[in-house]
Amino acid sequence: MAEEEKKENVESNAEVKEEEPTIDILSHSYVPKFEILPQEEVEKILKELKVDRLHLPKILMTDPVVKLLNAKVNDLLKITRKSYTAGTSIFYRVVVNV
Amino acid sequence: MNLDESEKILPKNVFTKLKTKIAEYKLAGKKAETAVDKVVESYKKSRICPAESVGVIAAQSIGEPGTQMTLNTKHFAGVSEMNVTVGLPRIIEIFGARKEAETPSMNVYLKSPYNNSEKFIRQLSATILEVLLEDVTKEINVDLMNMQIEAKLDLEELRNLSVNFNTALAALKNGLKKCEITEDGDKIIIKPKSDIKIGDLFKLKVVASEILIEGIMGIKQVVPMKRNEEYVLVTAGSNLKEVLKIKEVDKERTITNDVYEVWKVLGIEAARTAIIEETLKTFNEQGLSVDVRHLMLVADVMTNDGQVMGIGRYGVSGQKTSVLARASFEVALKHLFSAAVHREVDELKGVVENVMINQQIPVGTGFYKLKMKEAKKQ
Numbered sequence: 001m002a003e004e005e006k007k008e009n010v011e012s013n014a015e016v017k018e019e020e021p022t023i024d025i026l027s028h029s030y031v032p033k034f035e036i037l038p039q040e041e042v043e044k045i046l047k048e049l050k051v052d053r054l055h056l057p058k059i060l061m062t063d064p065v066v067k068l069l070n071a072k073v074n075d076l077l078k079i080t081r082k083s084y085t086a087g088t089s090i091f092y093r094v095v096v097n098v
Numbered sequence: 099m100n101l102d103e104s105e106k107i108l109p110k111n112v113f114t115k116l117k118t119k120i121a122e123y124k125l126a127g128k129k130a131e132t133a134v135d136k137v138v139e140s141y142k143k144s145r146i147c148p149a150e151s152v153g154v155i156a157a158q159s160i161g162e163p164g165t166q167m168t169l170n171t172k173h174f175a176g177v178s179e180m181n182v183t184v185g186l187p188r189i190i191e192i193f194g195a196r197k198e199a200e201t202p203s204m205n206v207y208l209k210s211p212y213n214n215s216e217k218f219i220r221q222l223s224a225t226i227l228e229v230l231l232e233d234v235t236k237e238i239n240v241d242l243m244n245m246q247i248e249a250k251l252d253l254e255e256l257r258n259l260s261v262n263f264n265t266a267l268a269a270l271k272n273g274l275k276k277c278e279i280t281e282d283g284d285k286i287i288i289k290p291k292s293d294i295k296i297g298d299l300f301k302l303k304v305v306a307s308e309i310l311i312e313g314i315m316g317i318k319q320v321v322p323m324k325r326n327e328e329y330v331l332v333t334a335g336s337n338l339k340e341v342l343k344i345k346e347v348d349k350e351r352t353i354t355n356d357v358y359e360v361w362k363v364l365g366i367e368a369a370r371t372a373i374i375e376e377t378l379k380t381f382n383e384q385g386l387s388v389d390v391r392h393l394m395l396v397a398d399v400m401t402n403d404g405q406v407m408g409i410g411r412y413g414v415s416g417q418k419t420s421v422l423a424r425a426s427f428e429v430a431l432k433h434l435f436s437a438a439v440h441r442e443v444d445e446l447k448g449v450v451e452n453v454m455i456n457q458q459i460p461v462g463t464g465f466y467k468l469k470m471k472e473a474k475k476q
Contacts, residue, residue, distance in 0.1 A: 023342045023363075029350050030360065030368035030375075058404035065365035079367060084374075084390045087110030093366075096404060 025064055033080040034065055037092075042076045045092065059093040071095045104134050108141055149465030151449070153399075156392035163386040164189060180321060180334050182355075188380045192357060192373060195400065195408035199356040202316075202336035207348035213328040218346070223320040223331055225313065226341065229259055232307040234266060240303055242296065246289040247303050253284055259312075266311045273309040277302070314340045338363045361406045369406050373397040423450040 025031055037045065046053065053074065059066055061073060071077060075095045083089040101120065105113050116137050120130055146152060168185035183191060183200045191200060206226075212218050232238065236250045256263065263281075270286060271279045278289045288306055290299070318335035336354040341347055342363070354360060355376055361369035374390065374397045381388045399414055400407050407413040415427050421437040421444045437444075446452060449459045458464040 023339070024349060025342075025364050025368075027350055028364055028368065030353060030371040031364055032367050032371075034367075057398075057402045059366055060404040063365045063404065064363065065367065081367070083109075084394070085109070085111070087112075087114070089109070093404070 026068060031065065032082060032091075034069055035078045035080075036069060036071050037076040037078050045076065045078075049092075053094050056092055056094045058096045061095060061097050066095055073097055099134050099138060100131055101134055104138050107138055112137065112141060147462075149460070149462050151461045152395055156395045159392045160189075160388055160396070163381060163384075163388055166386060167384050180319060180332065184380060184383060189377060192376050192380070193396065193400070193409045195357065195406045195413060197358050199336075199358070201334070202354060202356040202359070204317075204331075204333045204336045204338065204341065204354045205352065206331035206333065206341055207351040208329065208331075208346055209348050212346045213330075213348075216322075216329065219322045219329045219331065222344075222346065223322055224260055226317050226331070226333070226344070227259070227320050228313045228315055228317045228335065229261055229311045230307065231266070231270065231309045231311055234259065234261060234311060235307075238303055238307050240299055242299075244289070245294070245296075245299060246287055247299070247306060249286045249288065249306070251284050251286060261312050269311045270306070270309055274302075274306060317341075357406060366401050366404055366406070370397045370401045373400060373406075418448070420444050420446070420448045420451045422446075422454050423448050426450050426454060 026034070053076075056076070059077060066077075069077075073095050077093045077095065079091040079093060081089050081091055101117065104116070108116065116134065120133060125133055164186060167189070169187075180203070181201060182203055187200070207213065208219070208222070212222075231249060234252055234255050236252045238247060238249045241248055251263065251266065253263075256266070267279060267281060267286065270288065274288060276291055278291055280287045280289070288302070290302065294302070314337050316335045316337040317333050319333060321332045323330050323332050336356050336359060338352070338354045338356075338359050339362075341352060342349055353372070355372075357369055357372045357376065360372040374393050377393050377396075378388070378390060396409070400409065403417075407417070409415065411428060416424065418424050418427075421433060421442050425433040425437075444451060446455065446457070447460060449461060452459045
């Protein structure tokens with residue numbers, strides 16, 4: 001009984017979550033600037049870095065930022081980080097399925 | 099090379115500094131170009147060499163000051179009795195990527211007009227503080243005769259926390275949909291709508307006592323503090339997601355010290371920032387200085403896979419591709435057996451494997467191999 005109760009609670013919470021407005025996390029100071037690279041630039045970047053998509057750092061499809069940007073699997077995200085040492089630094093991540 | 103060309107090569111910090119210096123000394127033409135050339139050359143020299151073993155250097159540089167850290171002390175932040183894990187245990191917690199921080203805590207910043215009003219701060223700290231049913235009851239009894247639960251409310255506590263009796267009632271009704279909630283003087287009676295076993299009734303009591311009456315789940319304690327001309331709420335316990343939903347909260351600076359939670363709410367890149375910030379803060383608190391580059395490297399490795407991965411058995415060390423490298427880390431037999439069963443191939447490309455088979459390790463000059471240029475066929 002009690003467990004059923006708990007389950008129901010969880011389910012009802014889940015329903016609410018979908019309707020909730022997403023918080024604007026992109027403006028948070030911990031979150032760097034994200035851009036989805038257009039297809040033609042992807043090839044250029046991969047050639048420049050001499051790597052395959054497989055070897056790049058990953059970002060999960062379930063990541064809150066990916067959800068907000070509406071990125072798809074295999075998209076390349078260009079991340080402009082604030083760096084302690086270099087001012088800004090550019091980083092790439094590939095969107096992957098979990 | 100002229101200044102504009104160097105922008106692509108130099109990091110932003112170096113470039114802006116060079117630009118201001120050139121303007122300051124009014125360099126132009128050939129002189130300016132020589133200056134840029136020298137800076138670019140010197141920058142290129144200062145970069146780390148390919149195949150340098152940065153990981154070992156980072157491990158050394160973090161490990162050595164680590165020996166100077168306090169081993170097992172809690173320190174109390176500010177006047178309030180709020181304890182925060184510090185020193186080595188905290189570093190282990192962050193690098194181990196524990197799902198639950200030992201002492202989660204948040205810094206809640208407020209938007210501009212609100213952060214100076216003492217009255218508003220007090221009001222907000224009351225509204226975000228977690229109030230569970232057990233916090234506002236004198237006792238919760240299981241009445242076996244009538245198969246129901248009686249929660250005797252503590253009216254004084256209710257007043258202290260400025261919680262309305264009806265709020266409590268409504269929260270219970272919302273939380274326990276399968277029960278009938280009635281009030282009887284200062285008591286709230288929870289009666290299941292259907293017949294249940296005695297054991298389940300006791301379980302129900304536990305569930306009921308943890309129902310959130312008011313506030314935000316997980317915020318156990320709130321202390322307003324004045325920091326640089328503004329009020330900041332420091333909390334024990336953390337719930338970043340819910341706090342960020344409050345209108346008056348500064349959504350740019352409000353942060354929790356729980357890396358795992360940062361990852362879930364703000365994403366992997368924010369988790370990387372959190373790892374760096376938290377470790378740096380922990381070292382600095384102890385009066386130790388570690389170059390941030392080492393921490394950046396560790397944070398990059400930990401977040402490389404898109405998820406926060408600890409340094410250890412179930413994290414980075416367990417993910418190595420080489421069988422021999424994994425076997426040398428822990429429980430050698432287990433790894434060797436499973437590698438044999440799965441017909442794994444060790445390419446012997448890492449450092450550990452090559453030490454084991456007594457070969458040159460792929461580090462520094464050993465990283466490169468000679469390749470013959472084939473003669474052109476006629």
